[in-house]
Amino acid sequence: MLSKKSQYAFKALVYLTEKYNQGPVLISEISRKKKVPLKFLENILLELKKAGILDSKKGKGGGYFLKKDPAKVKVATIIRLVNGPIAMLPCVSLYFYERCKNCDEKKCGLHDMMIEVRDASLAILENRTLKDLAL
Amino acid sequence: MLSKKSQYAFKALVYLTEKYNQGPVLISEISRKKKVPLKFLENILLELKKAGILDSKKGKGGGYFLKKDPAKVKVATIIRLVNGPIAMLPCVSLYFYERCKNCDEKKCGLHDMMIEVRDASLAILENRTLKDLAL
DNA sequence: TTGATTCCCTACCAAGCTGGTAGACTTAAA
DNA sequence: TTTAAGTCTACCAGCTTGGTAGGGAATCAA
Structure with missing residues (x-):
């Protein structure tokens, strides 16, 4: 079975796919919209970034986004x-x-x-x- | 992934399949031949018995055996x-x-x-x- | 009927994994 | 230089995994 973490990861990735090419998306927005615990989601997104799937921007206007074409x-x-x-x-x-x-x-x-x-x-x-x- | 327990269960079941209709087989024999920790194997076989897959006989000449046709x-x-x-x-x-x-x-x-x-x-x-x- | 043999049962345990939370730190934009 | 973000380290409770220990109960043979 897939872990909760994996399910959360897919929820987040699907959300970011829908927002692809629309600029960075806040962790807090993903957390709210997809009902994923905020701090847990932070860890997951960071891991996906380190693996080269996602990229991020800090500071105002920052957030996470897909690094590659979702296709x-x-x-x-x-x-x-x-x-x-x-x-x-x-x-x-x-x-x-x-x-x-x-x-x-x-x-x-x-x-x-x-x-x-x-x-x-x-x-x-x-x-x-x-x-x-x-x- | 299948747990160790599952892998041990399959090893034991395959062994008992090979000995099908040849009378009870000792836990200790299965343990020795299939390199499965004895006490752990006891638990597994007991569980398979409770589930109706295996049956057993106690005392001298006892042991475990398949309850149904392995096919x-x-x-x-x-x-x-x-x-x-x-x-x-x-x-x-x-x-x-x-x-x-x-x-x-x-x-x-x-x-x-x-x-x-x-x-x-x-x-x-x-x-x-x-x-x-x-x- | 006693003793050996064999499965049965309960309890216990260490280590690792799962699913989180807390809080301080760094970076970057306004 | 303030504020908004992501980043990092640390921590935690509870559960699962992969076992072990030791005695009890049933069965068979002598």
Whole structure:
């Protein structure tokens, strides 16, 4: 399951997508409109900025805004960033791979099935962007 | 991601599938062969018994064994039992549904996408059984 | 009927994660 | 130089995860 943090992140990103190219948006505005706890949202947005998804301006007239075209920000990227692995097992994760102890990947039925599940999920998540979410 | 507990549960179930119809298997044997901590495994097997997946016999010659034909025990069932929801959001879960606050499901892009992901995963997990894992 | 064997049950625990909050600091515009 | 913003560090309660400890209860065989 996606954490609350991830859900908040998506709410904020969808909001910023709707305001794309309209200048910086206040944290407090996002918090109010999307009903996300202010201080928690601060942390999340900062993290998204450090990851290169968002950018910000300080001082009056400041706020957060998308750094890239929302049509180019994949949902899978956001999930990996805020929530972690998409796969159900470390041994089938593309970005967070860890081999499993005491289990030969070449003849592990669970392994094979989880690769299928991963690919089925990625077929969707890698081909949807923030723009698709905002419709 | 699946918890360690879930991974241990699958290891044990696959082992018991291989020993299906060969009488009770000792917890200690499963623990040894599958490298799962003994006392932790006890808890897991007991839970699977209470859920009706396994049955057991006490005393000499006792142990655990599958209650049903492994070809009839779906992987999705085990995951829900030991790990929880398969969906990525409560508002798209079939067995653990909770509506989301401050979000209209009818016009939530995330919601729609997560339903797709859920269905793609279930198409696999609902159609695989313990028998498939054991091959 | 006693003893060995085996699962069953309750309790406990450390460490890490989740979902936050508090408050001071820095930057930039007016 | 004041004020409006984001930034940073620190802190916290409660829950979950991944276990461990130890005895109790059922069963079987001798």
